[in-house]
Amino acid sequence: MISFFLIFIIGLGWVFSYQFNSPIILVVAVIFSSLMSFTSYWYSDKIVLRMSRAKEIKKQDNPELYRLVENLCITAGLPLPKIYLIEEMSPNAFATGRNPEHAVIAVTRGLLERLDRSELEGVLAHELSHIGNRDILLQTVVVVLVGLVVLLSNWFLRWTWLGGRRRDSREGGQFGMIMLLIGIGLAILSPFFAVLIQLSISRKREFLADASGALLTRYPQGLASALEKISRDQTPLRVANKATAHMYIANPFKGKKVSKFFRTHPLIEERTKVLRGMEV
Secondary structure, eight states: OHHHHHHHHHHHHHHHHHHTTOHHHHHHHHHHHHHHHHHHHHHHHHHHHHHTTOEEEOGGGOHHHHHHHHHHHHHHTOOOOEEEEEOOSSOOEEEEESSGGGEEEEEEHHHHHHSOHHHHHHHHHHHHHHHHTTHHHHHHHHHHHHHHHHHHHHHHHHHHHTTOOOOOHHHHHHHHHHHHHHHHHHHHHHHHHHHHHHHHHHHHHHHHHHHHHHHHHTOHHHHHHHHHHHHHOOOOOTTOOTTTGGGSSSOSSTTOOOOGGGOSSOOHHHHHHHHHTOOO
C-alpha cells in the first residue's frame, strides 16, 4: 500500500511538473511523498490519537477494563496494548499502531458506560483482532496517505484556477493539451479513488475482525448486541472526521444517509446477521 501511494504521488508530481513547466515540483513530490511514507509508518498512530483527543489511562484508572483486555490478550497470544480513553459519550472504539508490540486501543467514555460486560468484551475482542490481523498499520497509514493525495490535488486545482504559471499548450501542441486535461482529470478524480480504496479496505477488514473477535470470545452474540446498541445511539462523536472515521468499530457519523460506495463500514444489519449465524 505504501509503495502504491508512493508511485501514485510521484506520478502526480510528474504530471504537475510537466504542466507547470517546473521540474522542481517533481523533486518536491518525491521528497515529500517519501517523507510522508516514513511519517505514516512511524507516527501515524500518534497523529490519529491526537486528532481523536485520546488520553492514555493506566490500570489503576480502570482495573476492570484492563482485566478484560489482559484476559483477551492471553487468549489471543498478543502483547498487552496501551489503552486510551476518549471523553465522548458516543459509544465507539478503534485500534491503532504499527504492530502488535506498539498497539493502542482507544475507547470512548460512552462505550464503557453503556455496554454490559459481554458486549464490551466483544468490542475489545474485535479491536484486538484488528491488531492480530495487522489491520492497524494499514488503517492508520491510509489516513495519512489519502490526506496527502487530497492535499496535492487541491493544490493543483487552486494553482490552475488562480492562473499559476503553466506550460502554454501551444508549446507542446496536442500533447501539451492532452497533458493539461490529464492533470486536471487526475486532480479531480484522485481524491475520489483514494477515498474509495480507503473505504473498500475498511469494510472488508471489519467483517474479518468481527469473525476473529467472535472466535476469540466464543460468544458472537455479545459483539452483535454491542453493534446494535452502538448503532441505535444517536449521540454524535465530535472528534471523528472523514480521515479517521473508517478506523472506528462503527460509523461515527450518526443520522446521515450515505451511498453504499461511500460507507466507511458494512451495514450493522449485515454484520449482526453474520455474527448471529456463527457457530463457535
